Amino acid sequence: MSEDLLTYLSKKIRxxxxxxxxxxxxxxxxxxxAYQHACGVYRGLLIAxxxxxxxxxxxEKSDD
Numbered sequence: 295m296s297e298d299l300l301t302y303l304s305k306k307i308r309x310x311x312x313x314x315x316x317x318x319x320x321x322x323x324x325x326x327x328a329y330q331h332a333c334g335v336y337r338g339l340l341i342a343x344x345x346x347x348x349x350x351x352x353x354e355k356s357d358d
Contacts, residue, residue, distance in 0.1 A: 300350040307343045311336060 314336045323329035 297350055297353055300346050300353070304343055304346045304350075307339050307346070311339050311343075314339075 314332050317323070318329070318332055323332055
């Protein structure tokens with residue numbers, strides 16, 4: 295897996311996070327359940343992005 299792919303995926307994940315942030319700020323959650331769901335998805339995206347960034351760092355270190 296190339297570092298470019300990891301960078302691309304990380305960028306796409308951050309874009310999704312921004313969309314969720316915008317929705318939450320605008321009050322688009324219809325009820326508490328929708329709010330909880332959005333927060334859960336956001337947390338999952340944070341975890342996934344951290345995993346991608348850690349993998350990218352490990353790949354960069356292994357290249358040295």
